[in-house]
Amino acid sequence: MDIEKYLNKLPVNELYKDLFKPGMQKAGTALETVIDGANLILLPLKLLNAKSKVYFERNLEIYSEKLNVENDLTLTQVPQYVGLPIIDKLTYLDQNELAEAFINLLTKASYEETLKLVHPAFISILNNLSADEAKILYTFKNTDKIPFIDLYIRRYIETFEKPDENGAKTKEGLKKLIDYTFQEKQDTFLKYAWNLTGIQNEVELLFPENIDIYLENLELNGLIQFERELHSKSLLEKYQQLLEHDHFETYEKLKKVIEENTSDFKLEINIRKGYIEFTELGKAFLEACIKELK
Structure with a gap:
């Protein structure tokens, strides 16, 4: 037949x-x-x-x-x-x-x-998305900015120790302060954890451990972008929540790394704040595929 x-x-x-x-x-x-x-x-x-x-x-x-x-x-x-x-x-x-x-x-x-x-591209984008990524888009379809934090370790060497501030009134104390302030510290910033959004605590994902992959894929498909140079003052409370609640364990582990440091280098925690926003393509995609008819 x-x-x-x-x-x-x-x-x-x-x-x-x-x-x-x-x-x-x-x-x-x-x-x-x-x-x-x-x-x-x-x-x-x-x-x-x-x-x-x-x-x-x-x-x-x-x-x-x-x-x-x-x-x-x-x-x-x-x-x-x-x-x-x-x-x-x-x-x-x-x-x-x-x-x-x-x-x-x-x-x-x-x-x-x-x-x-x-737009014809929306078919291809949908084909590239997982069910979890679609859930994320539905959750944040009316959101302007999604805050995130990156955690870095600042590693440096101090040849001159920080002098007592009261000693700066003397000539010798002032010299120590100048030496300390302008010394070459050989700063290096080591990335410890990044793109900490807490999304996996806000959205019921099938595979929450894949959140980094999901965000990277949404960015790769042109729907979102990461703003790392600026942060929004209106999100300060949310940034604090990310440290004290959503990513508390990660932050505590980092503090322990700093406390247990025995190397010649000095270590400090460096917290960088940013936010995720939808691109113009992303906003158009939300209107066409995620939001209901008005």
Whole structure:
């Protein structure tokens, strides 16, 4: 039996008619160009798998529900470059934030007024994200800045010890103060811990130990950027919370390293504050894929 004869035996017509069940007419209209046997010839094959069929039907229902609650926008047919890859994804994405993001993008592509939000790159970005990364985006979709701290060890040598401040009133004391102030300390800053955001304590992640990978991937995909030169005064309380609560153990371990130092070098803790912010691409991505229709 060749592939064409085999496909002819599949319930293709029944599958496509399911889109036009009572209450799903808007979904059928929006996907009219996409739901085409020539374009989705392998879809019936995938839906022979019971789990895939359940995922697809439930995701399609969620999409239809999103369309049905909107009555002010003008329904349009979803472009194939958006619809085809998303329809394929809906056959194996469980009901989580990543599936929701794909469905939101499909929804935005279903209206004339919001189609402009749908950039072709967003499909690729979604394909590069994990479910945990989608959770992070949903949690911080209305946040301007996510504070973080980096912990460094400042290592240096002091040839001249710090003099008693009271002794600076004498000529000899003043000389000691000048020698101490302008000595070459051979400063080196050693990175101890970085990108400490506490996100894993705020978001229920499947794999919280992967938080550094998640942040790096979000940055790699152009959605976020790290600001390390500046910090926000409005976040001072949050910075303190990161040290005293979210990353207390890490901070205490670092203090122990400093206290137990027996080398010729002197060690100090150097705390650097910064924040994560969404790029322009990231903000557009949030509007198209993460946020609901307004």
